[in-house]
Every structure is written in structure tokens, then in C-alpha cells.
Amino acid sequence: MLTVDKLDLYYGDAQALSEVSIEVPQGQIVSIIGANGAGKSSLIRAIAGIEACRSGSIRFRDRSINGLESHAICNLGIGQVAEGRQVFPSLTVLENLEVGAMLPRARARAGARRQLDDVFAMFPTLAERRSQFAGTLSGGEQQMLAIGRCLMGAPELIMFDEPSLGLAPLVVQEVLHTIRSLNQHGMTILLVEQNVAVSLKISQRAYVLENGRIVMSGSGEELLHNDRVRQAYLGL
């Protein structure tokens, strides 16, 4: 569904990604793991059209998306749940969700109402708190809202950047359960998650990014049992 081929990305003279190639097949969860500063967020931001690449290609459903504006990329069906729960704090829960439904793609599907019902069914807390300002929600609720807002845009693939960052352990479980459940309902997912053990467990495929380069890839299960991954990322 998504193919990244030999992507190079620079910030000024500093190279952040070097010949990065990944495949995200439809219906799968694919994880990117790597240390701080390895380039994981840069890769997600490049795919989302937020950072411009120097060379390489990004294709979504056989269409080149290099150089498209980020809203156009969203509108093709690539949603993003960015690091840090980027909700609009002074809008209500419902207004935040309505912003997600403003994409032409979502309106064309004529299902914004149904989409909202689906999001409320998935996250009953958001339904109960629909009139509450998003800034007053707990961290976990804000993450649910960020996911709900993304779903309102009717994406086919969702990229998650550190979805469990800063959340309490129980809430982390809930967020990862939500991601898995979305995937079981057919959503394709590209996941960057600091909780490496759990992310490998729920991923069909994973890539290890070190200093801007992919140094290893395999099934989640394979990487979970790989000595180098166990030492470097699982502390075993």
C-alpha cells in the first residue's frame, strides 16, 4: 500500500535519513524501532509531506506522493496521529472531531455522521465528554481524541508517532489495544512506539532504524527474538 524507496532527508547539511526503504502492505501493522534521534519521526513526517526529501520516492497505492502538500496526502487516505497528542485545547471534543471531518475526502464519503457514531462507539468517554474543552481531558483521553479526529478523516492508513508517550501504564495498554483493534477492523498501520516489546508483538513486520539507516527488518516475531534487538532495545 505504501512504498518508501531510498529516501534521503537532510536538515541543512545534516543527513537525517539515508536510503531508507520500507514497505507497508495493506492490512498490516508495520513498526519502526530505533533509539532517540534515529530518524523515526523524520520518516513519518516525510511520508506525511511535512518534511521535503532530497531524493528517493514515496508511493501510496501506486501513486507518487513526493512533493505533495500534507493536506493533499491526508486527503489521499494517509492519516497521522502525531507525537504529543495534538488536539486543539480550546475547542470542545465534538469540535475537534468535526475538524477531522473537514477533509474533502471525508465529506465525499457522506458518512461524517456515521463516522462520528463509530468514533463515539469506539471511545464512549469521548461521547460523554463531547462538550468538554479538549484541553481539560486527561492525557489518555486526549490521545483517544487525537485518534478519533484522525478517524473522522476516513483514512486507509494511519501513522502513529509515539502514541503512548507520557501515558500511565494502564492507558498505554488501552492505546495499544485500540491500535490493534483498528487493525483487526482492516486499518493499515505504520507505528513508531518506544514500547518496543509490545509494538513488535502486535506488528506483522518491523524495521530497525539506526542513525538514519534501516539496519534490520523482519517479522515482529523474528525481531523480538533477535539478539541485537533484545540487547539494544529490550534491555535483555
Ligand code: ATP
Ligand atoms: P525520538 O525518538 O527522540 O523522537 P527520532 O528517531 O524520531 O527520535 P528524529 O526526531 O527524526 O528522530 O530526528 C532525527 C535527527 O534529525 C536527529 O539528529 C534530530 O536532532 C534531527 N532533527 C529532527 N528534526 C529536526 C529539525 N527540524 N531541524 C534540524 N534537525 C532536526
